[in-house]
Amino acid sequence: MTGRKKKDLLQGTLELLVLRVLSAGSLHGYGIAKRIEQISDEALSIQKGSLYPALHRLEGRALIKAEWVLRDEKRASKVYSLTQAGKSQLEAELEQWNAFTSAVNSVIREA
Amino acid sequence: MGKTLRERLVFFLRSLFNRRAKEREMQLEMEEHVELRIEELEVQGLPSKEARRKALVEFGGVDQLKEDCRESWGIMIIDGYLKDLKFAFRMIFKHKLFSVVSILTLSIGMGAFISYFTLIDLGYGNVLPIKEPDRLYLLEWNVPGNDNDRTLTKNEIPYLDSLSSSFESRSHTFSFEASIRSDSTHARKSPVLFQSSEYADHVGVYPNVGRKFLDHDFEPDGVPVAIMSHRMATELYGDASKALGNNLWVDSRSYNVVGIMPEGFSFPGYTSLWLPIRGGEMEFSDSYDAAIILKLGLGVNSKRAKLECRALGERLMADFPTEILDGSVLGLRPLQDVFLPKVAVNMIRLVYVGLGLFLCLTCANVSTLMLSRAAQREHELAIRSALGASGTRIIAQSMIESLALTLSGLLLGTLLSLWFSELVISFVETKVGIPISISRSYDWSYYALFLGVVAFVTTLCGWAPARRAASVEATNVLHGDSRGSNKKLGRMSRLLSSAQIAIGCGLLIGLSQIYFLALPALLDAQLEFDAKNVLSVGMEPVSGSNHREYLKQVKAELESSPAIDTVSYSDGQLMRSKKVRIDRIPDRDLEAGAGQKVARMIVGLDYFRVFDLELAGGREFDERDMVNSEPVAIVNRHFAEKYFPGEDPIGKQFFQYKGEGEKIWMKIVGIAPEMQMAGHMGTQSVLPGFYAAAAQRSVRGGYLSVKPSKDRAAAVKAIREILARLNPNQPLDRIVGAMYHIDLDFSIMRGITGIVFSLLCIAMFLASIGIFGMMRFSVRQRTKEFGVRLAIGASRGQLSRSILLQGIKQIAVGLFFGVIIGMAAKIVLSLAHSDFSATRSETIIQTLTGLALFALISSVAIAIPAKSALRIQPMEALRHD
Numbered sequence: 001m002t003g004r005k006k007k008d009l010l011q012g013t014l015e016l017l018v019l020r021v022l023s024a025g026s027l028h029g030y031g032i033a034k035r036i037e038q039i040s041d042e043a044l045s046i047q048k049g050s051l052y053p054a055l056h057r058l059e060g061r062a063l064i065k066a067e068w069v070l071r072d073e074k075r076a077s078k079v080y081s082l083t084q085a086g087k088s089q090l091e092a093e094l095e096q097w098n099a100f101t102s103a104v105n106s107v108i109r110e111a
Numbered sequence: 112m113g114k115t116l117r118e119r120l121v122f123f124l125r126s127l128f129n130r131r132a133k134e135r136e137m138q139l140e141m142e143e144h145v146e147l148r149i150e151e152l153e154v155q156g157l158p159s160k161e162a163r164r165k166a167l168v169e170f171g172g173v174d175q176l177k178e179d180c181r182e183s184w185g186i187m188i189i190d191g192y193l194k195d196l197k198f199a200f201r202m203i204f205k206h207k208l209f210s211v212v213s214i215l216t217l218s219i220g221m222g223a224f225i226s227y228f229t230l231i232d233l234g235y236g237n238v239l240p241i242k243e244p245d246r247l248y249l250l251e252w253n254v255p256g257n258d259n260d261r262t263l264t265k266n267e268i269p270y271l272d273s274l275s276s277s278f279e280s281r282s283h284t285f286s287f288e289a290s291i292r293s294d295s296t297h298a299r300k301s302p303v304l305f306q307s308s309e310y311a312d313h314v315g316v317y318p319n320v321g322r323k324f325l326d327h328d329f330e331p332d333g334v335p336v337a338i339m340s341h342r343m344a345t346e347l348y349g350d351a352s353k354a355l356g357n358n359l360w361v362d363s364r365s366y367n368v369v370g371i372m373p374e375g376f377s378f379p380g381y382t383s384l385w386l387p388i389r390g391g392e393m394e395f396s397d398s399y400d401a402a403i404i405l406k407l408g409l410g411v412n413s414k415r416a417k418l419e420c421r422a423l424g425e426r427l428m429a430d431f432p433t434e435i436l437d438g439s440v441l442g443l444r445p446l447q448d449v450f451l452p453k454v455a456v457n458m459i460r461l462v463y464v465g466l467g468l469f470l471c472l473t474c475a476n477v478s479t480l481m482l483s484r485a486a487q488r489e490h491e492l493a494i495r496s497a498l499g500a501s502g503t504r505i506i507a508q509s510m511i512e513s514l515a516l517t518l519s520g521l522l523l524g525t526l527l528s529l530w531f532s533e534l535v536i537s538f539v540e541t542k543v544g545i546p547i548s549i550s551r552s553y554d555w556s557y558y559a560l561f562l563g564v565v566a567f568v569t570t571l572c573g574w575a576p577a578r579r580a581a582s583v584e585a586t587n588v589l590h591g592d593s594r595g596s597n598k599k600l601g602r603m604s605r606l607l608s609s610a611q612i613a614i615g616c617g618l619l620i621g622l623s624q625i626y627f628l629a630l631p632a633l634l635d636a637q638l639e640f641d642a643k644n645v646l647s648v649g650m651e652p653v654s655g656s657n658h659r660e661y662l663k664q665v666k667a668e669l670e671s672s673p674a675i676d677t678v679s680y681s682d683g684q685l686m687r688s689k690k691v692r693i694d695r696i697p698d699r700d701l702e703a704g705a706g707q708k709v710a711r712m713i714v715g716l717d718y719f720r721v722f723d724l725e726l727a728g729g730r731e732f733d734e735r736d737m738v739n740s741e742p743v744a745i746v747n748r749h750f751a752e753k754y755f756p757g758e759d760p761i762g763k764q765f766f767q768y769k770g771e772g773e774k775i776w777m778k779i780v781g782i783a784p785e786m787q788m789a790g791h792m793g794t795q796s797v798l799p800g801f802y803a804a805a806a807q808r809s810v811r812g813g814y815l816s817v818k819p820s821k822d823r824a825a826a827v828k829a830i831r832e833i834l835a836r837l838n839p840n841q842p843l844d845r846i847v848g849a850m851y852h853i854d855l856d857f858s859i860m861r862g863i864t865g866i867v868f869s870l871l872c873i874a875m876f877l878a879s880i881g882i883f884g885m886m887r888f889s890v891r892q893r894t895k896e897f898g899v900r901l902a903i904g905a906s907r908g909q910l911s912r913s914i915l916l917q918g919i920k921q922i923a924v925g926l927f928f929g930v931i932i933g934m935a936a937k938i939v940l941s942l943a944h945s946d947f948s949a950t951r952s953e954t955i956i957q958t959l960t961g962l963a964l965f966a967l968i969s970s971v972a973i974a975i976p977a978k979s980a981l982r983i984q985p986m987e988a989l990r991h992d
């Protein structure tokens with residue numbers, strides 16, 4: 001039960017991070033993982049086993065959309081971008097996250 | 112939001128149905144990830160080979176990742192079920208014998224259901240092709256207990272305006288036969304319907320070419336316009352669309368064609384022309400069949416409406432005490448009852464119940480077969496269970512196998528049904544001569560019913576085997592001990608078999624009851640006279656001359672032909688007498704029968720001689736019966752027995768009501784030979800009635816009955832020549848055998864009886880398969896036991912007896928419940944309609960017939976497996992697993 005809660009939390013957080021990264025522009029899966037690691041100073045390491053299912057899940061919920069673009073003459077990349085629904089979802093989740101972190105911080109500070 | 116939903120749906124459907132592309136994309140995406148990582152590692156200075164190895168290690172297990180991605184597509188459950196369905200179809204091909212028997216059984220059951228449902232629906236749609244027929248009622252006066260009804264008179268109709276609370280609207284119609292021709296074709300006689308402005312909305316079917324009647328068409332000084340049936344328009348003008356705007360002659364009056372009804376529509380009956388009732392043009396009289404149709408308001412209870420009509424009737428009786436007969440009730444008669452006799456409607460309902468039971472029987476059969484197969488697959492199920500498959504998963508798998516069988520049965524059944532329906536329709540069209548309109552539009556409820564049937568069959572077939580599969584005890588089975596399972600299996604199988612036998616037996620008793628009910632109707636159809644050789648000719652009225660004189664001339668000319676023996680006239684076709692009301696027979700207190708409706712036929716000289724019949728008493732009409740002489744009548748035996756019991760009716764008098772209070776007194780001069788005057792689907796072939804002399808009545812049109820001298824073809828040729836010479840307007844296509852219309856009537860009854868009979872045969876076939884399957888399964892289950900018993904000295908005869916005993920016990924239990932179902936069906940039948948109530952001896956005969964049929968098929972079905980037990984070899988039996 002505890003494990004499941006932890007997983008849910010992580011999963012939810014990963015989706016928030018993906019949406020936030022994509023709000024800055026379109027990226028492929030590898031790029032998203034890399035960007036999160038860079039911004040977090042390597043503090044957050046994204047497991048591939050979690051990233052791709054999360055991307056497919058977000059695509060299934062129409063929060064992001066995917067398209068294939070040519071990377072060079074021979075190769076194409078699957079690039080994700082935020083949809084309108086994704087933007088609204090990101091705003092709502094950011095609001096929730098801020099409320100959550102400020103509540104946790106308050107407890108940590110004042111307890 | 113709408114867009115998001117659409118995008119989600121596209122993603123889901125693409126994942127489900129474009130799986131290969133989706134998988135390829137996923138593979139490419141992961142390869143791209145690894146390549147990008149390799150490039151990065153190479154930039155960091157790692158050798159290419161090392162960079163690839165490291166990237167792959169970091170990426171981890173591809174299969175697991177792919178599985179997680181697929182799960183996020185949200186199609187895993189459906190995907191699992193699709194896989195199960197594929198597996199189920201593989202199993203169908205693997206267990207060929209089982210599959211063939213199951214699919215064949217299901218296809219017969221479902222095919223029969225679809226065929227009968229479609230045919231009955233088609234028949235219903237052809238007889239009553241109107242919208243919301245259940246809201247339409249005929250308003251008429253009737254005397255309870257008598258077959259006596261009449262529409263309202265001109266003076267009574269204004270009272271109907273007070274009927275507003277229960278009824279949405281009211282329409283009037285007058286139907287009659289008229290002579291119709293275009294400017295360039297010969298005249299033909301066809302049913303015509305005059306209608307008031309509300310009628311079209313009551314029927315709810317409008318012309319699909321041209322226009323419907325508009326308000327000004329109903330005004331007295333409006334241009335006379337007509338709407339035609341598609342068939343008539345094609346016959347008169349070659350093409351329906353060419354008919355519009357043309358001139359049309361209806362009984363010498365000119366009309367303009369403004370609309371053509373959809374193909375196949377000819378309601379009511381075989382109407383081919385609809386005309387508007389223009390203000391004051393029509394009068395209620397005996398010349399037309401007048402009707403008042405009321406449409407019930409939405410959600411109004413018909414009981415309330417009937418009470419309202421009854422109350423109005425009482426007011427009318429108080430205001431018109433002399434015109435309305437005592438005891439009359441102003442009643443509502445559902446329009447459905449007018450066009451579909453109650454007995455036919457009830458039989459159709461019963462056939463539906465029979466079909467439901469029939470489907471249950473089919474399912475029980477297949478369920479038994481699936482149960483016996485479950486025994487063979489015990490090991491497979493135990494392994495699945497041991498590998499972690501939950502009970503729900505195993506039930507789902509089993510139900511999907513049942514669905515695969517049902518779908519296969521449905522496919523084959525639909526093909527069978529298409530073939531059978533096609534066969535029946537072409538038979539009805541070519542042999543019986545009734546055109547069938549198959550342009551039926553089915554609404555969602557039709558498809559919902561078939562989906563419901565599939566769900567019902569799947570559940571009924573699969574539930575018992577699924578429960579049984581889910582209850583397999585993996586440890587015991589894998590250890591080779593399946594006694595517990597076999598015990599449960601045996602119990603379930605016995606229960607199913609008993610249910611099958613009970614349904615089969617109940618069905619046989621119920622169906623044989625309907626069959627025996629329909630048989631007397633068919634037997635009644637045997638006419639009491641021979642009219643096979645007689646020809647019937649529809650006569651065209653001659654304008655501007657005395658029709659009676661014309662008929663006299665036609666008779667003389669025809670009889671002078673060597674090809675023709677005798678000719679006579681009648682105002683209706685054979686057994687299509689009109690109904691009239693008679694009243695007040697002098698010196699007789701006839702309160703109960705006052706105003707009784709009887710059959711009446713106006714006939715000319717030699718009418719009975721045409722059919723080789725002699726009067727039972729008195730004299731025929733002759734030269735003495737003139738226009739100005741005393742009106743005379745020849746009554747039939749039923750008339751004489753009803754109104755003059757134990758007396759000689761010759762010389763007695765009675766009168767016929769004619770129009771508004773007018774009466775014709777008649778003196779009885781003869782008693783007619785045995786000859787039905789009216790027939791309707793074989794149920795009312797004998798009515799009290801009388802014949803009136805054509806010489807004393809006004810006649811118009813009507814029919815000639817012609818007895819050929821020898822050869823019918825020569826007689827037809829002579830009739831054509833003579834009539835064409837005497838009246839160029841006479842249609843020459845109306846010479847048919849006198850029995851033609853009667854055959855049409857009886858063919859409907861024969862059709863229903865045929866359906867019941869074929870259901871009876873299929874029910875017997877299915878019941879025999881069921882019993883055979885159950886016994887065969889039982890013998891297989893007990894093979895090892897038989898081996899042991901043979902090894903320790905039991906004789907083969909003893910084994911065979913033991914199987915027979917088991918079968919008989921099983922059948923006895925089933926029969927017990929079957930008789931209860933059959934008797935319940937019988938009670939429901941008698942409650943449904945008095946026509947179904949049988950006497951005690953009839954009930955015993957029907958029940959015994961059902962039981963005898965069942966005993967016959969069960970003894971054959973038990974004997975075969977019992978015989979196979981005689982061939983069991985002890986050594987083989989002991990090795991049997």
